[in-house]
Amino acid sequence: MNLIQLFDLSLKGRRDEVALEFSGGSFTFGEIDDRSNRMAALFQQRGLEKGDRLCVYLSNCVELIDIYLACAKLGVIFVPINILYREREILHILADSGPKAVITAQEMPGTVPVWPIAGLITPPAAERPDVALNGDSPAALVYTSGTTGASKGAILTHNNFAVNAINLNACWDITKTDRFLLALPLFHVHALGNGLHCWLISGCRMRLLERFEHQKAAAEFLDYRPTLFFGVPTVYVRLLDFPADIAGQVGRFMRLFVSGSAPLPPQVFEEFHAKFGHTILERYGMTETLMNISNPYVGDRRPGTVGLPLPGISARIVDGELQLRGPNVCAGYWRREEATKAAFEDGWFKTGDVAECSADGYYTLLGRKSDLIISGGFNIYPREIEEFLLEQEEVAEAAVVGVPDQLRGEIPVAYIVPRAAIDAATLDLRCRAKLASFKVPRDFLAVDKLPRTALGKIQKHLLPPWTK
Numbered sequence: 001m002n003l004i005q006l007f008d009l010s011l012k013g014r015r016d017e018v019a020l021e022f023s024g025g026s027f028t029f030g031e032i033d034d035r036s037n038r039m040a041a042l043f044q045q046r047g048l049e050k051g052d053r054l055c056v057y058l059s060n061c062v063e064l065i066d067i068y069l070a071c072a073k074l075g076v077i078f079v080p081i082n083i084l085y086r087e088r089e090i091l092h093i094l095a096d097s098g099p100k101a102v103i104t105a106q107e108m109p110g111t112v113p114v115w116p117i118a119g120l121i122t123p124p125a126a127e128r129p130d131v132a133l134n135g136d137s138p139a140a141l142v143y144t145s146g147t148t149g150a151s152k153g154a155i156l157t158h159n160n161f162a163v164n165a166i167n168l169n170a171c172w173d174i175t176k177t178d179r180f181l182l183a184l185p186l187f188h189v190h191a192l193g194n195g196l197h198c199w200l201i202s203g204c205r206m207r208l209l210e211r212f213e214h215q216k217a218a219a220e221f222l223d224y225r226p227t228l229f230f231g232v233p234t235v236y237v238r239l240l241d242f243p244a245d246i247a248g249q250v251g252r253f254m255r256l257f258v259s260g261s262a263p264l265p266p267q268v269f270e271e272f273h274a275k276f277g278h279t280i281l282e283r284y285g286m287t288e289t290l291m292n293i294s295n296p297y298v299g300d301r302r303p304g305t306v307g308l309p310l311p312g313i314s315a316r317i318v319d320g321e322l323q324l325r326g327p328n329v330c331a332g333y334w335r336r337e338e339a340t341k342a343a344f345e346d347g348w349f350k351t352g353d354v355a356e357c358s359a360d361g362y363y364t365l366l367g368r369k370s371d372l373i374i375s376g377g378f379n380i381y382p383r384e385i386e387e388f389l390l391e392q393e394e395v396a397e398a399a400v401v402g403v404p405d406q407l408r409g410e411i412p413v414a415y416i417v418p419r420a421a422i423d424a425a426t427l428d429l430r431c432r433a434k435l436a437s438f439k440v441p442r443d444f445l446a447v448d449k450l451p452r453t454a455l456g457k458i459q460k461h462l463l464p465p466w467t468k
Contacts, residue, residue: 001134003197004128006166012029016030019206023210032069036065039070058103060208068192079141080192089151093151093153094112140161141334142189144287154333156290162201164291168291169198171294171297174228181206185454191230193291194291230258233262234262254278261455262458264280282305289351314326317355320355320366320369372402373410375405375411380438385412386400386414389427393419417448
């Protein structure tokens, strides 16, 4: 079964029901189906065929959904590009994916044909294209965030997306009665793989925002009164700015808050529960695998953990590294045979994440394998230090990295976004009182902000160099 056949639960089965709200307008599921049929007809007129790649460099909009569904109906491989990317990063994706065209509202570098979004004039009506597709057909080529180097394109199939959404709808009890507020960017798998697919399969009503704007967030929640919201840790930090009375109102009509794409500090978890009356459900996914592990909807949602493997997904820890196996795992990296081979071990996908598992099966992420600091023979996981620093009143954000040291090999150094003036000596004393001596950062550097991806993942390789 391909994705469109699953989406037909809503596109055809709920044709006259309101599906989507965006920028003051609303659309039924039938209108969404018709719009994407017309977009598919336009793509066929322009020569797109099954297996071709189509790059898209757009902010959230209804047309982006039309384009994605048109690609899914035609068997064209959808290639979203992060709208924060600039020339070097864009050119890498265009060269690597080899698309027939790129759709955008902006000027684009390179020689790939550009189709301006404003110039996509679709025919007044069109039938759904008749293209043979199955679950193993590639649906999208999504590039990793490139936190450690050049990004690679993960080949995500119809089955990958379908299994992922079916799992989340079942495990998080997402139904057609939900009112879903989506403020995350559709170029990322968090919004695309989880948000878009859960919406279309469940048949719930979705309000899509162009972007998350914390100044307008309270008004959006009170106006739409959603029951379901997906966010990243930086978004939940912003929601904590809601006045107590508004947080209380929101808490009363909301059903589920989900967090992912970066670790949720336990302090934020506890503060959010106290203010909104909700326990955020934290889960764990990757571009290459979509969702893998989740805290339970009904059951113990443990702060600091990402929960239990989702149905049909197996997890194991080998030499400290979390490995995964299941129908959610991508078909490999686009045109990178060696990278694909290196990513798998006896059919298990090597995540690069260091983790531990409790006796009753809850997984806790300790950090990236590449972030591991080995100092004088001792293993240091930066996340442990970062979480302690975040408990300090004067610390708004923290990132710990290893820097070369002649004596110990590596030593930890902390980069801090201060909430108030910081005193390195005071922070040093507090760390020494709570952490082993080898874990205490050699230095505490104040910075204006931490470099992050669009979804809030810290890009440690872009931090300013440390000198003694």
